[in-house]
Amino acid sequence: MILAGEPAERALITWARGNRYAGSGDRSAVRDLVYDALRKRGSYAYLGGALNGRGLMIGALRAAGQDPATLFTGATYAPPTLSADELAAPTTLPDSGPARWNMPEDMIAAFTQSLGADAPAAMDVLSQRADVHLRVNTKRATREAVQTSLAAEGIETALHPQVETALIATKNARRIQTAQAYTQGLVELQDAASQAAILRLPLQDGMRVLDYCAGGGGKALAMAARAKLQVFAHDAAPQRMNDIPARAARAGVKIERLSGAEIAKAAPYDLVLVDAPCSGSGTWRRTPDAKWRFGISQVENLVTLQGQILFKAAQLVARGGILAYATCSVLRDENEAQVARFLEDVPQFRQIDTLGLRPQAEWDGFFLAVLVRSETT
Numbered sequence: 001m002i003l004a005g006e007p008a009e010r011a012l013i014t015w016a017r018g019n020r021y022a023g024s025g026d027r028s029a030v031r032d033l034v035y036d037a038l039r040k041r042g043s044y045a046y047l048g049g050a051l052n053g054r055g056l057m058i059g060a061l062r063a064a065g066q067d068p069a070t071l072f073t074g075a076t077y078a079p080p081t082l083s084a085d086e087l088a089a090p091t092t093l094p095d096s097g098p099a100r101w102n103m104p105e106d107m108i109a110a111f112t113q114s115l116g117a118d119a120p121a122a123m124d125v126l127s128q129r130a131d132v133h134l135r136v137n138t139k140r141a142t143r144e145a146v147q148t149s150l151a152a153e154g155i156e157t158a159l160h161p162q163v164e165t166a167l168i169a170t171k172n173a174r175r176i177q178t179a180q181a182y183t184q185g186l187v188e189l190q191d192a193a194s195q196a197a198i199l200r201l202p203l204q205d206g207m208r209v210l211d212y213c214a215g216g217g218g219k220a221l222a223m224a225a226r227a228k229l230q231v232f233a234h235d236a237a238p239q240r241m242n243d244i245p246a247r248a249a250r251a252g253v254k255i256e257r258l259s260g261a262e263i264a265k266a267a268p269y270d271l272v273l274v275d276a277p278c279s280g281s282g283t284w285r286r287t288p289d290a291k292w293r294f295g296i297s298q299v300e301n302l303v304t305l306q307g308q309i310l311f312k313a314a315q316l317v318a319r320g321g322i323l324a325y326a327t328c329s330v331l332r333d334e335n336e337a338q339v340a341r342f343l344e345d346v347p348q349f350r351q352i353d354t355l356g357l358r359p360q361a362e363w364d365g366f367f368l369a370v371l372v373r374s375e376t377t
């Protein structure tokens with residue numbers, strides 16, 4: 001179902017509903033296998049001899065150094081024995097291409113063009129599982145206090161070595177959303193890269209701040225935790241912001257949602273954040289089915305949309321104010337090239353800061369450009 005285009009999460013839910021004999025341990029084991037197989041789809045299909053569920057699982061065993069014949073025995077609940085083709089599949093990976101880098105050809109080319117010598121490491125990281133990261137609401141608690149509270153409920157965490165608001169869940173991450181620290185607003189789920197980007201913004205008490213592409217409000221909440229701000233949220237798909245009031249109440253902050261007409265009335269803002277719709281190429285280890293769906297033409301469409309959003313958002317920034325452009329992509333066209341084009345077209349802005357994070361064990365790939373509008377025009 002997933003290979004035919006069904007989103008992975010939906011397919012897993014459908015499967016679980018139709019197979020009630022599978023308990024929660026089985027369901028989470030199946031989920032892990034499915035996600036691993038999507039992250040490493042190229043390698044597993046190559047080693048398994050076919051791009052289908054069976055081929056991917058045979059490949060997964062070979063990649064882990066196990067002989068698939070020991071499990072594919074044809075016994076009562078075991079899958080049928082290996083065919084001649086499956087037995088003849090290669091046992092080592094090639095040096096290049098989708099079987100090595102676990103991405104479609106055109107995306108391998110885009111990564112190589114954007115990241116140069118860093119592309120192989122980035123593509124490898126995107127083939128691995130990601131840690132679960134938490135953002136501590138430092139308005140309410142210290143990281144250490146949150147650690148203690150989570151530990152009392154069996155959830156173990158480590159301090160993130162580079163990002164001062166972040167914890168890495170090391171045990172029982174699946175229980176976080178029912179833990180007291182979560183329900184009381186001391187902690188939110190958020191990747192360390194997004195946290196690092198928000199920590200880079202020049203936020204100060206008293207600012208009026210607009211999160212122009214707010215979605216579920218992750219960035220708006222992180223900004224609200226940093227200073228005494230008046231925070232506004234907008235999204236072209238307003239239903240995506242439905243959870244914001246509950247999340248804000250939990251965190252003890254106020255976030256006002258604005259429609260398209262209302263944002264212009266409340267303008268100008270001291271800071272406008274554009275967390276733009278993007279390929280998500282820096283986060284594909286968390287959404288690995290997207291990695292295989294994406295093509296260059298979709299990236300081109302997004303680049304056009306991002307340019308339009310940036311231009312519109314710029315009109316809302318006060319003189320001397322900040323326009324922050326962010327994506328969770330590592331592709332140059334969505335990032336550096338997008339900002340360069342904007343600065344050429346809208347010379348009232350100049351760039352004062354950039355953060356370009358490559359996907360690595362500690363965080364997802366992320367890009368942030370901080371632009372300031374001239375005081376006079």
Ligand SMILES: C[S@@+](CC[C@H](N)C(=O)[O-])C[C@H]1O[C@@H](n2cnc3c(N)ncnc32)[C@H](O)[C@@H]1O
Pocket residue numbers: 212213214215216217218219220234235236237240275276277278309
């Ligand atoms: C990367 S997501 C935002 C994630 C969110 N900021 C967070 O931290 O959880 C991009 C969002 O941009 C919204 N969007 C797409 N086109 C837009 C537009 N023209 N104007 C405003 N928002 C737009 C999408 O609906 C989507 O929710």
